[in-house]
Amino acid sequence: MKPPAPLKKLGIQCIDDSPLYLPTGIEDNRNLLERFEPFLMPAGTEVVCAGVVKHHETKWSNGKPRLVITLTDYFDTVQFALFGDQRKLSEHLDTNEKVQLYAKGEVSYFNRRMFLNNTKLLMDDEVGSLKPVYPGIRGVISAASAKTVIQEFAPASIEPCAEKLVSELSVNQKIAAVLTKIIPYGVIQLCEELRALHCPASINSFDRAKKTLTRIATLQAANFAMQGNVSGLCESINGPGQISELSRHIPFNPTDEQQSCALSVVQKMAIGERSHSLLVGDVGTGKTAVIGMIARYVLLAGAQRRVVIMLPNEALAHQIFNEVSSYIPEVSASLFAGDIKGDIASQLLIGTTSLLFAGIPVVDLCVVDEAQKFSREQREKIQATHLLESSATPIPRTAALAQFGAVDVLTLRKAHTPKDVTTSIYFKEDADDLMWSVQDTLNRGAKVLIVCPKREGSGTQEKGLYSAEQIAYSLDQQFPGRVRMMHSGLSSEENERVLNEFKNEIDLLVSTSKIEVGVTVKNLRHVVVYGAERFGLTVLHQIRGRVARIAPEDGTLNWGKFDLFLPNGAKEKTMERLNALVQSNDGFAISELDMKLRGIGDLTTDSEKQHGTTSVGVQNVFLEVDKIAAAIEYVARH
Structure with a gap:
């Protein structure tokens, strides 16, 4: 069954997957207070005050309104403020008597009177309960809407969701063996854990379930990372293997680092091994020269060989076209940038994302320069036997794949012009x-x-x-x-x-x-x-x-x-x-820290997420890089 639009906004493509959109926290609405006697509750305690509205008025500060409400228990009072546009509530209070409200906030005191800070109103069915808290997606769907749609569909979908997740994880016998250690009772236990998250009975059971799902997500992330290596056999490419020939038209002598990076890629091509490499180097370390040498190796292997180089903007496309085409003057080259539409029959094609719509057939090498500027789909849309990504600061997803061995890392550290x-x-x-x-x-x-x-x-x-x-x-x-x-x-x-x-x-x-x-x-x-x-x-x-x-x-x-x-x-x-x-x-070191702080993104092959929590089935779980690495090592060893 197709999911409704709000679920799609959360990245959920099937209703049965809705239980995997996990809550990030729990709201405890059980501390009900119906007597407002001063100092009955310690200051700072979070409570739910139940009382009748005694007085309300709208006040203004710096041009912004707030509705100040006083509740009474018929002996004492508690006062709080609601910020923002509260006209509907104010009108309701104006036209009704003895309105009972449930106000949740932190207790404070002034002049022997009770006040609530950081207050919000609760609905009747929220009082006395534990409620899961779900994140929204900025600019796409609010947290309130996310909560509504997940609570509507997730509880009824828990059993088919658990069956599907366990089935997917059981394909790999090693992964299945580790999964059995996490949830010994399989689908039945996973159903219990998902119910503890979406319909929590206690804070302890919620926390336990969150840890279990985090371990499952870590295990599956490890599985996807291990699958991410594109290495395999392909047709060998036999270009000139001497650096002197590869750098013939480069106007300077390549450094040892540049030579080593270029040779590590072309040697794989020569033996017919498919490659996915990440060239990391700060500005001035000579990434373009390495790209030029690798492209020259491919293109001089025969007239049928083709290379595509994709850049994030027109200025850079013009600059790289002038440089790289001068390194390989023996072949035809075309530029695709802005209004310039080159000839797709050329051996060397350089341009912006307009290359994605040029109808280019399969090529031998696709180079994505400044790769952090492109989505995963853009980086991999052009079908190529070999993929080379270049960046000063790879996005967290690529950095994670590199760290887990799914991408070969080529590093340039020495700048031609030290600064x-x-x-x-x-x-x-x-x-x-x-x-x-x-x-x-x-x-x-x-x-x-x-x-x-x-x-x-x-x-x-x-x-x-x-x-x-x-x-x-x-x-x-x-x-x-x-x-x-x-x-x-x-x-x-x-x-x-x-x-x-x-x-x-x-x-x-x-x-x-x-x-x-x-x-x-x-x-x-x-x-x-x-x-x-x-x-x-x-x-x-x-x-x-x-x-x-x-x-x-x-x-x-x-x-x-x-x-x-x-x-x-x-x-x-x-x-x-x-x-x-x-x-x-160090750009790569910075990317690794960024990965630890922001999350690795989704490691699945159809992922669009470049950073943040991974959604390897399970969403809203922050996965630690070290734990994924440990999971990979554990699975490989057992």
């Missing part, structure tokens, strides 16, 4: 110091880039953050005539014009993260990311890659500054994430 970039974190109270640093950079004749999380605003701050337009206007007051702005709202021609001005005559550019990939600006020495907590680690590392890309011609230190400005501060987990950038310039 010394200092990464710092600034808070609101450090704003003057940050502006002094910007002024110092400009005084030294270098350029400054300010990156903002949002393009435009309503003239007021949103959650304490100004827009790129507002910041550009403010900076133009301080540095008149020296500031420009670029963002996705401008046409390609307008952004190209602004970027050229920044490259040649303008000192200071304000931009959204559009500038993240594929931009080289001579003498760009300083990047400030405003509201850095809004950006992911991989995006921030890519932005940092814009700094000091070209060394000074006089041979002096290739210096740079990368500053993360947090006007609103940041939570502990966010600070842990940002401090990783301060401590490391």
Whole structure:
């Protein structure tokens, strides 16, 4: 049976899978309080107050309303506030007498009167019960809607769901043996665990069931990771095996690292072994040269050989086309970018995602450069015998597959142009110091880039953050005539014009993260990311890659500054994430930390999830990389 639209929004394609959309917590509504005598309950205790409305009024603060309600037990009172638009409730209270409400919140006291903080109202059927809490998906479906639809379908689907999950896990005998250790009583026990999650009878049984399903999800993630290796036999490709021939038209001598990376791939091709490789290297380590050598090996093996290279934007597509086609002048090459539609009969095809719609038949090698910019479906849509992904910061899913051995990792650590970039974190109270640093950079004749999380605003701050337009206007007051702005709202021609001005005559550019990939600006020495907590680690590392890309011609230190400005501060987990950038310039190490903090994504072969909780059947479970690795080792050993 096809699932209703709300289930589809949660990524559920079959009603019987709905029990695997697990709750992330439990709400305890059992602590009912019907007497409001002061100090009867300790301050900070979470209670459900049941009382009759004695008084209510709407108050305003900073232009925002709140409905203040007083409940009575006919002797004492408790007061609380509900924020936001509460007009319907207020009208109901205006037209009805002796309305009874159930208000849940934390107890506090003032002047011997009881108050509730962080209050919400409960429905009658919620009082005295344990209720599972389900997450929504931002911008897709609310938590309340997710709860409604899962509670509607999951309880009745538990038995067929359990049978299906156990059956799928039992295909592999080794996995089935481990599953028996987790749930000795099989389907019957799994049904009990799923009921304990969706219809909890106690907090202990809920916690036990969550641990059981997490172990099952870890086991299946290990299974998918082991299946992810695409190695197998294929037709051998016999191109030139000498580095001198592979690098014939590269205008510099490849480093030992570059040679080693290229040879490790072409040697697999030569013996007829299918490959899926991940080329990891920061800006300036020469990933394009490695790609060029591997592509040259394939294309010089015969006129029937074909290579596709896919890039995330037009500027980068033009740049890579010019470079790689010059490395292999012996073959026909075509560009697919914007309005340029090349010839699919060419041996070398380079372009943006327009390649996906060009009707390209099976090719020998598909290279996906800046792979973190593409979805899994995009990266694997072009049918190729060999797949090479290239990135400074691979997305968590790819990093996980690499760590578990499903992808061969090729690492470039040495840059042709060494640089010394200092990464710092600034808070609101450090704003003057940050502006002094910007002024110092400009005084030294270098350029400054300010990156903002949002393009435009309503003239007021949103959650304490100004827009790129507002910041550009403010900076133009301080540095008149020296500031420009670029963002996705401008046409390609307008952004190209602004970027050229920044490259040649303008000192200071304000931009959204559009500038993240594929931009080289001579003498760009300083990047400030405003509201850095809004950006992911991989995006921030890519932005940092814009700094000091070209060394000074006089041979002096290739210096740079990368500053993360947090006007609103940041939570502990966010600070842990940002401090990783301060401590490391290693893109793969940063991706591994990102993987641990954000989750690995879904390792299944049809997954679109690049990070977050895995959904190997079971959803909303955060899987630890170390435990998946341990599961893989355990399964392989037994």
